[in-house]
Amino acid sequence: MNIHKNARLTPQGRALLVQRVLEEGLRPTEAAQAAGVSPRTVYKWLARFRDEGEVGLRDRSSRPHASPRATAEPVRAQIIERRRQRQTYRQIAQALNLGHSTVARLLQREGLNRRLGALAPGRPDNRYEHAAPGDLLHLDIKKLGRFVRPGHRITGERQRKSRGAGWEYVHVAIDDHSRVAFSTIYPDETGQSACRALLAAVRYYAHLGIHFKQVLTDNGACYQSRRFARLCQRLGLTHRRTRPYSPRTNGKAERFIQTALREWAYARAYASSDQREQHLSAWLHQYNWHRPHASLDYQPPISRLGFSVNNLMRLHS
16 A cells, blocks of 8 residues: 555554554544644544444445446447457557547556457467487577777777677587577588587587487578588488577577687676687586576486486596
8 A cells, every 4th residue: 555655644554553542532623733734634534433343444446336427338348359359559449439538548457458469368388308318409699799909898898899800609408308508600501510510519419428300490501501411411410490580489599609608708807709709618518517596306417317426427528
C-alpha cells in the first residue's frame, strides 16, 4: 500500500485515534487536535470502526462502485478480437462506432497496444538434449576484431585505433549432451578454416573419449562448401543444418558464444588480440572443468562424461 507523503493518518494512526476516544476517554475534539486532523475526520473513523471493525480503518479503493459510461463487456471483447485480427485503432473505432482514444486506452490496458508480435502467442521454448555425449556436435563462428593496443572499451579514447589490424574468427564447437566446449581461432571463415576447426575439435573430443555421429551448423558458405561436405563424409558425420533465420535451433552454440564474449573476450584489458588468443585455452579449461553450468544442475560440463577418479586425474594433469 502506498501512503501519501502528506497523509496525517495511516491505518495504525487511525487505530490509535479510535483507541484514544473509545478506551482512554478523550473527546473527539481533543483527539482531533492531538492528531492534527479535524473533528469531522475523527467522527468518520469512529463510524467506520463501529460498523466494520479494524477492517474499516484500512484505505479503500478510489474506484467507483458503478461506471455507467464504461465500455460494455461485449464491446470490449470485440475490440480485443479485432485487434488480434491485426486491425488498426482507426479500423476498430470506425467499425464499432467508438472514439479512437477509447480503443487506444482499452488496448493499452490489455497489453495489445504496441507491436503486432504481441497479438500472437509466443513460440514455445525449443529445448532439447541428446541422450549421450557424441550424439550431436554444434558448430558456429564468431567474428572478432583484431587489435594491437587496447581499444575504446578500455581506454575510452576513440581516436587511437588499430587500423588495418583486420579480423579473426573464433570457430566454436560444443557437445550437445555434456556442453563440453572447444574453440579455435583462424584468420577467416572459409571452407578450409571450417574443416581445420572441425578436425581440431574431433581430435580434442576423442581425447575425452567422445566420438560424434552428427554435426549441426548454420547455413554459412563455409559449411555449405564441398570441402566441408567431403570431410564430414570421411569422418562418418551426418551434417545437419539449421533452418534459415532460426538461430534458436543452434541455441547451445549461440549461448556459449555469449558466455565466451562476456567471460573471455571482453572480460579483461588485453594488450593485443594475440594476448587474448593465448588466454583462450586457459578459459576453456575453466569453463569445461570448473565453471558451474545452470542447465547441468550447476555442475561443470566435464561431470556429464562419467569419468572415474583415475581418468579425471590423468586428463586434468
